[in-house]
Amino acid sequence: MNDRDYDAEFAKVLEETRRLPRSIEPPRDLWPDIAARIGRPPLWQRWGALAAAAVVLLVVGWRVLSPRHPGWEVTRVDGAPRIGRTALAGTGTLRVGEAIITDDSSRAEVQVGVIGRVEVLPGSELRLVAARPDAHRLALARGTIYAEVTAPPRLFVVETPSATAVDLGCAYTLEVDSTGASRLHVTAGYVELQGNGRRSIVPLGAIAVTRRGGGGPGTPYVDDAPAELRRALTAFDFERGGAAAVRTVLRTARAEDAVTLWHLVSRVEPPMRAAVYDRLVALVPPPLGGGTSRAAALALDTTTLDHYWQRIRRIQWRREILKGIREIDPRTGLAK
Amino acid sequence: MPDLTELVRRAQHGDEGAFRDLYREHVGRIYAVCLRLTGDAAAAEERTQDAFVRAWERLRTFRGESAFATWLHRLAVNVVLMERRGSGRRERRVAPASDDPVYEQAATPPAAGERLDLEQAIAALPQGAREVFVLFDVEGYSHEEIARLCGIAVGTSKAQLFRARRLLREMLER
Numbered sequence: 001m002n003d004r005d006y007d008a009e010f011a012k013v014l015e016e017t018r019r020l021p022r023s024i025e026p027p028r029d030l031w032p033d034i035a036a037r038i039g040r041p042p043l044w045q046r047w048g049a050l051a052a053a054a055v056v057l058l059v060v061g062w063r064v065l066s067p068r069h070p071g072w073e074v075t076r077v078d079g080a081p082r083i084g085r086t087a088l089a090g091t092g093t094l095r096v097g098e099a100i101i102t103d104d105s106s107r108a109e110v111q112v113g114v115i116g117r118v119e120v121l122p123g124s125e126l127r128l129v130a131a132r133p134d135a136h137r138l139a140l141a142r143g144t145i146y147a148e149v150t151a152p153p154r155l156f157v158v159e160t161p162s163a164t165a166v167d168l169g170c171a172y173t174l175e176v177d178s179t180g181a182s183r184l185h186v187t188a189g190y191v192e193l194q195g196n197g198r199r200s201i202v203p204l205g206a207i208a209v210t211r212r213g214g215g216g217p218g219t220p221y222v223d224d225a226p227a228e229l230r231r232a233l234t235a236f237d238f239e240r241g242g243a244a245a246v247r248t249v250l251r252t253a254r255a256e257d258a259v260t261l262w263h264l265v266s267r268v269e270p271p272m273r274a275a276v277y278d279r280l281v282a283l284v285p286p287p288l289g290g291g292t293s294r295a296a297a298l299a300l301d302t303t304t305l306d307h308y309w310q311r312i313r314r315i316q317w318r319r320e321i322l323k324g325i326r327e328i329d330p331r332t333g334l335a336k
Numbered sequence: 337m338p339d340l341t342e343l344v345r346r347a348q349h350g351d352e353g354a355f356r357d358l359y360r361e362h363v364g365r366i367y368a369v370c371l372r373l374t375g376d377a378a379a380a381e382e383r384t385q386d387a388f389v390r391a392w393e394r395l396r397t398f399r400g401e402s403a404f405a406t407w408l409h410r411l412a413v414n415v416v417l418m419e420r421r422g423s424g425r426r427e428r429r430v431a432p433a434s435d436d437p438v439y440e441q442a443a444t445p446p447a448a449g450e451r452l453d454l455e456q457a458i459a460a461l462p463q464g465a466r467e468v469f470v471l472f473d474v475e476g477y478s479h480e481e482i483a484r485l486c487g488i489a490v491g492t493s494k495a496q497l498f499r500a501r502r503l504l505r506e507m508l509e510r
Contacts, residue, residue, distance in 0.1 A: 010508075013454065013504065014501075016454055017473045017474055018473065020372075020454070020474055022364075022365055023367075023368055024368040024371060026363065026380070026381055027377070030367075030381060030384055031356060031363075034359065034385050034388045034389060034392075035352065037389045038352065038392040114487060114488070150464030169499075188462055189462065318507070321460050322460075322507065325460075
């Protein structure tokens with residue numbers, strides 16, 4: 001990584017960045033609120049309470065950071081969450097092997113080392129599997145979590161009964177129901193779902209479901225995909241829908257559904273592969289400049305498919321990130 | 337208005353009026369950095385208030401080794417970063433609306449479209465990447481300073497800057 005790999009055009013953007021206004025007036029006068037707050041005794045006069053708090057923080061910090069007691073800080077957000085059988089009153093430590101459990105009216109938040117956080121929503125059971133700088137691993141047995149992670153890819157992993165979610169730098173919601181089926185909705189970045197020798201790359205704005213014993217993660221779809229396409233995917237992924245289900249997907253797919261079609265290219269039986277690829281090309285043309293020949297794609301050449309994926313994921317990313325700011329052409333990713 | 341040194345001295349002795357004048361003098365600069373670090377107008381208002389309250393509480397520790405503006409700016413950056421780490425609340429990465437009055441004060445109106453896009457793009461960056469980008473490219477902090485402020489490694493700061501620039505470039509391409 002170095003700072004030189006941006007082009008001259010982007011250098012102008014950086015110059016523009018350095019010329020952004022240094023001062024922006026807030027939309028309203030904040031002084032009345034500040035004046036009300038500084039009327040209270042200043043913090044330095046409350047040194048007794050601060051000293052006590054500092055001692056508590058030191059003890060908690062030592063316990064969290066001690067290599068002999070690996071664990072992450074957990075905070076009660078609502079209701080009466082538990083760590084194992086112990087009620088969590090305020091803040092506690094979730095140690096490797098322990099589970100945070102929330103009932104129908106409880107919520108908690110787990111600090112994932114220094115790389116992020118996980119909200120544990122009601123009705124959940126989340127176990128800490130590994131808490132090392134090179135491995136942050138949780139297991140969600142049931143319920144729902146919202147995870148936000150800022151770290152290099154593949155440092156944060158969540159296991160479920162039916163798949164494993166590998167963070168590629170992202171934020172997402174993951175649900176596991178009583179049958180062990182899961183549903184992943186990515187709201188920033190990318191997540192890789194793995195299971196049973198299959199993987200799905202789920203980008204921002206996309207969803208993937210898995211079922212226990214279902215042969216691995218389902219085919220991802222964007223969250224505004226047509227209902228008929230979703231039903232056909234369920235049939236294909238989990239109900240032996242076969243070619244009929246694939247034909248329905250191809251008929252209902254839009255350019256916005258390129259994420260789905262790209263995954264299907266390598267998932268369908270060979271006789272259907274050309275039809276899927278051709279439909280994908282018709283909706284979202286492959287990148288110009290070679291590297292994505294039809295023959296190579298149909299032979300599932302990894303480099304060729306990865307090249308195509310980079311284009312598709314970029315279009316999807318721009319479509320999501322610029323929602324409400326610019327209208328993006330789903331065929332090209334360019335502003336209309 | 338009395339000079340800045342006199343205002344600081346009076347505020348250090350509990351003169352709320354002097355502190356109000358210091359607020360008027362510096363609020364735009366503090367709000368700007370809070371807005372860009374949080375990417376959210378409401379959160380920026382809260383952090384700006386927090387920063388001035390914290391400044392009032394710590395005024396006695398200001399010895400004048402640096403300019404008051406520099407001291408206050410660093411304190412505000414700390415407030416934003418500590419709040420983010422401490423509360424862990426889910427941040428709303430909502431880009432400011434295009435008719436947000438704060439952006440109407442951009443210095444050069446003809447470039448406002450471009451500038452507006454840039455502000456929105458910065459606001460839309462993922463949190464960690466946005467913080468490093470704002471501190472490095474907008475505010476001029478070094479990677480070492482950012483690493484210390486954010487509690488991350490220098491290498492992580494560089495990686496986040498690279499990521500932010502790449503994302504920005506993608507966002508701003510037409």
